Amino acid sequence: MNGARATIACVLAWLAPGAGHLYLGRRLRAAVFFVVVMTTFSLGLAFEGKPSVIDRRQPLLSYLQVFANVGTGPMEAVAREKIFGQLAYRLPPEDAGPDPHSTIGLELRRRTQSEKTPYGTAYLWTAGLMNILLILDAFDIAIGRKQ
Secondary structure, three states, rough: OHHHHHHHHHHHHOOOOOOHHHHHOOOHHHHHHHHHHHHHHHHHHOOOOOOOOOOOHHHHHHHHHHHHHHHHOOOHHHHHHHHHOOOOOOHHHHHHOOOOOOOOHHHHHHOOOOOHHHHHHEEEEEEEHHHHHHHHHHHHHHOOOOO
């Protein structure tokens, strides 16, 4: 039974920050975690954070960056759709050079030129990585490893 409970808690925690803790009866933790992750994610968007895309020129680093972004769950996909006009996780081949041609490449270049982008991007990664840690925390509570 702990396995099913842990799975549900983890899925809920990925779908919405704090939802896994709420499911496990940790209301205050759930509320605090929701506010912290959502605030961090919102600051990332407000500071024109750059959602990472997989780049064949930097495969390991770009995969890790996308993993950090995806940690925030479905809200990240909605933001990515709004920013790029499509659900894009890979840099198109035509943008592999210095002159981007796709809407993804053009938006990435525009955001790179903003002075706020490094901060916004760091906020986006932080929100995702923080939520991944909270998913693991919900898992530990669900299996009884942590009170």
